[in-house]
Amino acid sequence: xxxxxxxxxxxxxxxxxxxxxxxxxxxxxxxxxxxxxxxxxxxxxxxxxxxxxxxxxxxxxxxxxxxxxxxxxxxxxxxxxxxxxxxxxxxxxxxxxxxxxxxxxxxxxxxxxxxxxxxxxxxxxxxxxxxxxxxxxxxxxxxxxxxxxxxxxxxxxxxxxxxxxxxxxxxxxxxxxxxxxxxxxxxxxxxxxxxxxxxxxxxxxxxxxxxxxxxxxxxxxxxxxxxxxxxxxxxxxxxxxxxxxxxxxxxxxxxxxxxxxxxxxxxxxxxxxxxxxxxxxxxxxxxxxxxxxxxxxxxxxxxx
Amino acid sequence: xxxxxxxxxxxxxxxxxxxxxxxxxxxxxxxxxxxxxxxxxxxxxxxxxxxxxxxxxxxxxxxxxxxxxxxxxxxxxxxxxxxxxxxxxxxxxxxxxxxxxxxxxxxxxxxxxxxxxxxxxxxxxxxxxxxxxxxxxxxxxxxxxxxxxxxxxxxxxxxxxxxxxxxxxxxxxxxxxxxxxxxxxxxxxxxxxxxxxxxxxxxxxxxxxxxxxxxxxxxxxxxxxxx
Numbered sequence: 001x002x003x004x005x006x007x008x009x010x011x012x013x014x015x016x017x018x019x020x021x022x023x024x025x026x027x028x029x030x031x032x033x034x035x036x037x038x039x040x041x042x043x044x045x046x047x048x049x050x051x052x053x054x055x056x057x058x059x060x061x062x063x064x065x066x067x068x069x070x071x072x073x074x075x076x077x078x079x080x081x082x083x084x085x086x087x088x089x090x091x092x093x094x095x096x097x098x099x100x101x102x103x104x105x106x107x108x109x110x111x112x113x114x115x116x117x118x119x120x121x122x123x124x125x126x127x128x129x130x131x132x133x134x135x136x137x138x139x140x141x142x143x144x145x146x147x148x149x150x151x152x153x154x155x156x157x158x159x160x161x162x163x164x165x166x167x168x169x170x171x172x173x174x175x176x177x178x179x180x181x182x183x184x185x186x187x188x189x190x191x192x193x194x195x196x197x198x199x200x201x202x203x204x205x206x207x208x209x210x211x212x213x214x215x216x217x218x219x220x221x222x223x224x225x226x227x228x229x230x231x232x233x234x235x236x237x238x239x240x241x242x243x244x245x246x247x248x249x250x251x252x253x254x255x256x257x258x259x260x261x262x263x264x265x266x267x268x269x270x271x272x273x274x275x276x277x278x279x280x281x282x283x284x285x286x287x288x289x290x291x292x293x294x295x296x297x298x299x300x301x302x303x304x
Numbered sequence: 305x306x307x308x309x310x311x312x313x314x315x316x317x318x319x320x321x322x323x324x325x326x327x328x329x330x331x332x333x334x335x336x337x338x339x340x341x342x343x344x345x346x347x348x349x350x351x352x353x354x355x356x357x358x359x360x361x362x363x364x365x366x367x368x369x370x371x372x373x374x375x376x377x378x379x380x381x382x383x384x385x386x387x388x389x390x391x392x393x394x395x396x397x398x399x400x401x402x403x404x405x406x407x408x409x410x411x412x413x414x415x416x417x418x419x420x421x422x423x424x425x426x427x428x429x430x431x432x433x434x435x436x437x438x439x440x441x442x443x444x445x446x447x448x449x450x451x452x453x454x455x456x457x458x459x460x461x462x463x464x465x466x467x468x469x470x471x472x473x474x475x476x477x478x479x480x481x482x483x484x485x486x487x488x489x490x491x492x493x494x495x496x497x498x499x500x501x502x503x504x505x506x507x508x509x510x511x512x513x514x515x516x517x518x519x520x521x522x523x524x525x526x527x528x529x530x531x
Contacts, residue, residue: 296418
């Protein structure tokens with residue numbers, strides 16, 4: 001079991017950024033019973049539109065400060081100019097002025113020993129760690145992050161190990177600002193992974209959910225709209241899934257053919273929010289909630 | 305009427321209080337449920353419980369006797385394994401409403417999600433709106449009445465029991481078939497629905513098991529030893 005949540009303030013693009021981080025922390029805290037192994041969020045929005053935001057974890061090997069210094073060197077080696085650098089413990093957040101191709105930057109980081117790359121985004125960033133929502137908020141101050149939209153995940157690991165890199169969201173390497181959170185299990189994971197590796201994709205984990213991000217990146221790169229990519233995924237992914245995707249433009253979800261994993265959504269003129277359970281929506285919204293439970297094979301997208 | 309504020313109680317405390325009050329035959333109102341899980345479960349006495357707001361998973365499950373009304377939505381598996389009594393939900397139910405129910409009535413005034421009435425073993429499930437994918441999956445006894453439409457795979461692998469659909473019937477599931485509905489049967493259904501305040505008199509389609517997957521002789525193990 002896992003829990004997912006997502007929220008978008010429809011007018012925040014024009015009327016100012018919203019407390020996405022704080023909302024996601026509250027929603028994920030309400031879903032803690034669905035998984036306490038790890039928690040992660042993506043926050044997306046214009047305020048973050050520096051050059052590129054790079055989020056890195058120093059992994060399990062080596063002295064964290066050495067690993068993070070190597071990550072900075074890797075960025076500089078491919079021509080990135082580091083604007084700001086903030087590190088705490090084994091984590092590093094860089095803003096990078098970079099004119100080159102994103103895959104070259106991503107590969108430089110992934111090929112650096114002990115560096116685990118969590119995301120590269122133009123308008124979004126991924127924060128994930130082991131522990132529950134409150135622990136993540138205390139350690140990473142994610143409740144302070146503001147944006148236009150975001151997604152989050154609490155994990156109860158089933159198919160792969162519990163560590164920070166195997167936590168959600170998964171970034172759709174090498175596609176900036178596309179990230180995915182997933183509740184379920186994919187039964188054709190190995191087939192899909194081999195296919196995408198043959199096509200040149202690089203996987204950073206053994207988590208089946210990562211293949212959804214890679215799948216969507218491929219679809220988007222070949223020109224599909226997000227909605228079409230989601231629709232195709234319902235046929236191409238086998239197994240059980242409710243997954244949410246965050247892109248630069250907004251949010252989307254897709255549900256499997258058996259409606260095996262839960263999701264409820266609500267929408268007002270101001271906000272669209274979704275979560276595995278209504279209990280999470282009620283942490284953020286009081287009063288009457290017109291919630292909808294999407295059914296099998298349904299997909300939906302929203303734009304800021 | 306005794307009022308309990310769920311916001312001030314843990315779920316366990318709330319259920320312990322509900323059981324005590326039910327045993328004393330009280331009429332009980334539960335405030336601020338906030339879509340929490342496992343509210344009003346495991347109660348074996350006749351009593352009236354009114355829940356003011358949305359509830360989470362497994363609400364009003366494992367009941368034998370109570371009459372529960374809920375002003376709001378329910379999450380997955382409302383009324384699991386109901387033995388007797390009545391559950392009335394004001395809005396929409398999540399997936400697997402009335403799973404494995406054996407008796408009594410579950411009435412959903414809104415719509416129901418996937419697998420409504422999964423593995424039902426008796427009693428009546430009424431859905432005033434539409435119900436989702438795999439309605440009546442593996443049902444073994446009882447009846448499901450959906451006044452609106454159903455999703456696909458309706459009645460998949462059902463053994464016994466009947467599903468009535470007032471609106472559009474989705475694709476039939478494995479081993480389900482449509483049977484002609486009798487006039488008396490239809491009138492009796494309308495009467496029953498009207499007694500609950502559901503008008504409209506839909507012309508129901510009746511779905512039963514085709515029994516092609518059926519490998520039972522109809523006797524339970526203990527009955528066989530007697531024969």
